[in-house]
Amino acid sequence: xxxxxxxxxxxxQQKFKKNHPKVFPFLKAASExxxxxxxxxxxxxxxPEGKMMRTNLKVKPEDLEIVEQLKQMRNQR
Numbered sequence: 001x002x003x004x005x006x007x008x009x010x011x012x013q014q015k016f017k018k019n020h021p022k023v024f025p026f027l028k029a030a031s032e033x034x035x036x037x038x039x040x041x042x043x044x045x046x047x048p049e050g051k052m053m054r055t056n057l058k059v060k061p062e063d064l065e066i067v068e069q070l071k072q073m074r075n076q077r
Contacts, residue, residue, distance in 0.1 A: 037061050
């Protein structure tokens with residue numbers, strides 16, 4: 001990723017954090033305390049009209065490796 005795009009990404013991330021301050025602390029807590037092999041992650045979206053979309057995934061060891069790599073990448077910037 002080039003430096004300009006990294007700066008744009010950082011700015012967008014800060015805007016998102018400002019708009020939704022609970023999301024990143026939740027993700028951090030979940031990754032540190034609950035994310036393990038066999039955990040289920042469920043994501044749902046409810047439209048203003050009340051329609052719901054939902055999916056889930058079962059965490060695999062490979063997923064945990066990816067999460068760890070992402071954490072390391074985040075700490076290197």
